Amino acid sequence: xxxxxxxxxLRANAARSGTRSFRSAISPTVWAxxxxxxxxxxxxxxxxxxxxxxxFNYLRLSPVxxxxxxxxxxxxxxxxxxxxxxxAADRTRRYKAAAATGYGLSAVCKLLLxxxxxxxxxxxxxxxxDRLGKGIRTAPRDAMISLSTSKHDMGLAFxxxxxxxxxxxxxxxxxxxxFLMVVGSNSFSxxxxxxxLIAVTGLSALWLFxxxxxxxxxxxxxxxxxxISTVRMPGFIALLLCGTLLAMCTxxxxxxxxxxxxxxxxxxxxxxxxxxxxxATFMLFAVSAGKLADRFGLQRIFIMGYxxxxxxxxxxxxxxxxxxxxxxxxxxxLGLFYAATEGVLMAMASLLIPAGHRTTGLALLLTGVxxxxxxxxxxxxxxxxxxxxxxxxxxxVAACVVTVVVSHFVLFRFRHA
Amino acid sequence: xxxxxxxxxxxxxxxxxxxxxxxxxxxxxxxxxxxxxGSPSERAQLHQPLAAGRLYFRYTGMxxxxxxxxxxxxxxxxINYHPDLSCExxxxxxxxxxxxxxxxxxxxxxxAYVFDxxxxxxxxEFQLSGAPSRTRVSPGGRIAASTVFVTGHSYASVDFxxxxxxxxxxxxxxxxDLETFTVxxxxxxxxxxxxxxWGVTFLPDEQVFYATLSSAGEHHLVKGDIPSxxxxxxxxxVECPSVSPDGTRVAYKRRTTLPGGVSWDLHVLxxxxxxxxxxxxxxxxxxxLEWLDDEHVLYSVPDxxxxxxxxxxxxxxxxxxxxxxxxxxxxxxxxxx
Numbered sequence: 001x002x003x004x005x006x007x008x009x010l011r012a013n014a015a016r017s018g019t020r021s022f023r024s025a026i027s028p029t030v031w032a033x034x035x036x037x038x039x040x041x042x043x044x045x046x047x048x049x050x051x052x053x054x055x056f057n058y059l060r061l062s063p064v065x066x067x068x069x070x071x072x073x074x075x076x077x078x079x080x081x082x083x084x085x086x087x088a089a090d091r092t093r094r095y096k097a098a099a100a101t102g103y104g105l106s107a108v109c110k111l112l113l114x115x116x117x118x119x120x121x122x123x124x125x126x127x128x129x130d131r132l133g134k135g136i137r138t139a140p141r142d143a144m145i146s147l148s149t150s151k152h153d154m155g156l157a158f159x160x161x162x163x164x165x166x167x168x169x170x171x172x173x174x175x176x177x178x179f180l181m182v183v184g185s186n187s188f189s190x191x192x193x194x195x196x197l198i199a200v201t202g203l204s205a206l207w208l209f210x211x212x213x214x215x216x217x218x219x220x221x222x223x224x225x226x227x228i229s230t231v232r233m234p235g236f237i238a239l240l241l242c243g244t245l246l247a248m249c250t251x252x253x254x255x256x257x258x259x260x261x262x263x264x265x266x267x268x269x270x271x272x273x274x275x276x277x278x279x280a281t282f283m284l285f286a287v288s289a290g291k292l293a294d295r296f297g298l299q300r301i302f303i304m305g306y307x308x309x310x311x312x313x314x315x316x317x318x319x320x321x322x323x324x325x326x327x328x329x330x331x332x333x334l335g336l337f338y339a340a341t342e343g344v345l346m347a348m349a350s351l352l353i354p355a356g357h358r359t360t361g362l363a364l365l366l367t368g369v370x371x372x373x374x375x376x377x378x379x380x381x382x383x384x385x386x387x388x389x390x391x392x393x394x395x396x397v398a399a400c401v402v403t404v405v406v407s408h409f410v411l412f413r414f415r416h417a
Numbered sequence: 418x419x420x421x422x423x424x425x426x427x428x429x430x431x432x433x434x435x436x437x438x439x440x441x442x443x444x445x446x447x448x449x450x451x452x453x454x455g456s457p458s459e460r461a462q463l464h465q466p467l468a469a470g471r472l473y474f475r476y477t478g479m480x481x482x483x484x485x486x487x488x489x490x491x492x493x494x495x496i497n498y499h500p501d502l503s504c505e506x507x508x509x510x511x512x513x514x515x516x517x518x519x520x521x522x523x524x525x526x527x528x529a530y531v532f533d534x535x536x537x538x539x540x541x542e543f544q545l546s547g548a549p550s551r552t553r554v555s556p557g558g559r560i561a562a563s564t565v566f567v568t569g570h571s572y573a574s575v576d577f578x579x580x581x582x583x584x585x586x587x588x589x590x591x592x593x594d595l596e597t598f599t600v601x602x603x604x605x606x607x608x609x610x611x612x613x614x615w616g617v618t619f620l621p622d623e624q625v626f627y628a629t630l631s632s633a634g635e636h637h638l639v640k641g642d643i644p645s646x647x648x649x650x651x652x653x654x655v656e657c658p659s660v661s662p663d664g665t666r667v668a669y670k671r672r673t674t675l676p677g678g679v680s681w682d683l684h685v686l687x688x689x690x691x692x693x694x695x696x697x698x699x700x701x702x703x704x705x706l707e708w709l710d711d712e713h714v715l716y717s718v719p720d721x722x723x724x725x726x727x728x729x730x731x732x733x734x735x736x737x738x739x740x741x742x743x744x745x746x747x748x749x750x751x752x753x754x
Contacts, residue, residue: 053525056548056566059724118724180521183445186483186725190445197434197441204430208423272525385610 025153032209034164039202045172086363102137107199139363146350158343159290235414247372249400281335289339305340478746505549511558517549541589555619562617616657657705694736
């Protein structure tokens with residue numbers, strides 16, 4: 001009830017203050033990149049959602065082999081190669097080409113998946129290259145979003161992009177399911193081919209609608225400054241550290257879903273719906289959160305997002321069992337957390353990093369966040385196994401509270417750097 | 418605003434891709450249907466006469482019947498299919514069977530169906546909490562076990578955790594999760610958070626079973642007692658045990674960790690004196706064996722053409738002889754005596 005109310009208010013708000021400034025705030029480049037991400041996410045999520053079934057029930061991989069594929073899938077996004085590509089993109093200002101390389105690589109991987117047939121090493125290579133493609137494309141894409149947006153609309157622009165991105169992620173599994181239902185449940189090669197074709201439309205949206213040279217809207221050209229001066233900027237270092245540390249205190253979604261499922265006693269088969277609830281909330285609120293961030297301060301909304309996360313952990317820690325309403329509330333709050341932090345972090349970084357080093361800086365931040373998430377998963381799993389779930393949650397709540405408070409002061413201190 | 422030419426080109430590419438998708442869908446569907454009109458039993462071919470009363474299995478030949486619950490009767494060569502069920506793993510004994518199936522969709526859910534062997538009727542079902550791996554029905558058909566993989570329970574998703582359940586097939590109720598059993602080793606009760614059980618096999622009394630207990634990278638053979646809810650560790654380095662019809666031996670797979678992964682060798686352990694023989698098959702085999710009779714075992718091995726297709730092989734249980742092809746296009750064989 002209260003969520004509905006909030007939603008209605010935000011919608012009314014968006015409608016009132018909206019349309020005119022919305023048009024001018026969001027450049028065609030951002031729409032085009034949003035379209036690219038929308039299509040690419042349909043393509044990649046239709047593979048992701050079916051991959052476990054394919055590996056397990058169809059190819060009958062053993063858990064050890066499955067684990068190896070899964071580790072590659074989750075681990076390789078932390079690729080330092082993204083930073084190298086970032087430097088190249090900044091030097092040549094060919095952001096579009098850099099992003100296209102990443103999108104193209106991911107598209108080709110769908111074909112490799114067909115070529116791999118049933119060999120699990122082949123699948124691992126395809127999956128690894130797909131993640132590499134994601135690692136390569138994210139920083140130049142976000143750099144293009146920020147470069148074609150005025151600094152007053154940074155939160156909104158990233159919000160619009162993330163909303164389109166998560167809409168694609170929501171549609172992917174539906175497309176995959178519909179295809180398998182119409183064609184027959186073992187037509188995996190056909191499915192990979194469909195995924196490839198959708199990836200091609202995404203790539204062509206990038207190619208046709210994004211200008212080859214993105215003109216920075218207002219920041220002066222800083223290409224000739226040595227990169228090291230950006231890296232040494234206190235504001236950027238502060239954000240990099242805060243982003244990484246906060247990622248280290250963030251319990252991965254997979255763990256949260258298992259916890260919510262166990263405490264609420266909702267059937268195991270419904271866990272994928274948790275993902276849908278979170279992604280749908282993210283999609284619905286990304287734009288509003290971005291707008292609010294532009295009005296009241298990116299830092300403020302970002303910190304508020306993490307406060308929501310602390311509330312979720314505290315709820316899970318304090319209650320032996322979750323009612324249905326509280327479980328849904330947790331999932332909605334998780335979606336709001338993403339809406340308030342995911343794009344907003346990149347928006348904050350974009351305001352701190354000079355245009356000439358935008359891609360490199362964003363790539364560094366993404367790498368830091370990726371490493372933070374990876375460490376968090378290892379630590380949380382280890383704490384859970386050795387000391388029990390209550391200990392793991394207590395440690396993470398405590399760490400999260402301390403880091404959020406520290407980040408609050410640090411981010412405000414360096415906000416105008 | 419994007420210029421007209423770009424918009425038109427994009428529309429063209431989208432239309433072409435959409436046409437491509439429709440073509441793929443139609444082609445794949447036609448392909449599947451044409452396979453249906455061919456001889457469906459072409460792939461599942463019995464290489465040796467069947468001495469048992471009936472053999473249940475998951476059909477893995479390519480085509481529309483892939484994954485269906487199939488069976489062969491004594492001295493017959495034609496494959497029969499269960500009218501409704503498709504299984505990831507199946508076992509049957511004493512008039513009843515358990516079929517672990519995956520219902521694929523946006524959410525893949527997993528269900529265990531209890532079926533009657535003579536009427537094919539589905540008697541009941543149990544919700545499973547993950548991807549099916551192994552199942553066994555006790556010789557008298559009163560009790561059954563299922564092992565599933567539960568994801569996300571371990572760090573960085575590299576490790577997997579299993580859940581093994583026991584069911585009462587007469588009352589159609591779950592009996593217990595094996596993780597609630599008291600585990601005893603050398604007279605002492607042990608308990609660890611990382612306990613995982615899998616691969617249950619029942620003795621004819623339907624009270625006692627063997628299973629694998631894994632903890633801290635070790636794999637133990639445990640002997641479980643259902644009435645007292647206890648399991649005693651009796652041997653090490655045993656995975657997926659399968660007890661012989663006469664109850665004297667256990668066939669199992671033994672793990673070797675190699676730099677590039679894991680390999681499993683097949684062994685038979687005599688329970689009385691602990692004598693252990695390796696079976697004459699050099700391949701790495703990841704399966705829970707099934708006894709054809711007291712001298713022969715059955716197991717599935719992926720076909721060279723595609724790992725989705727598996728064949729059932731037979732081998733002597735005393736380590737002599739060689740592996741021979743038994744049935745093409747089959748997985749999870751269950752011998753009904």
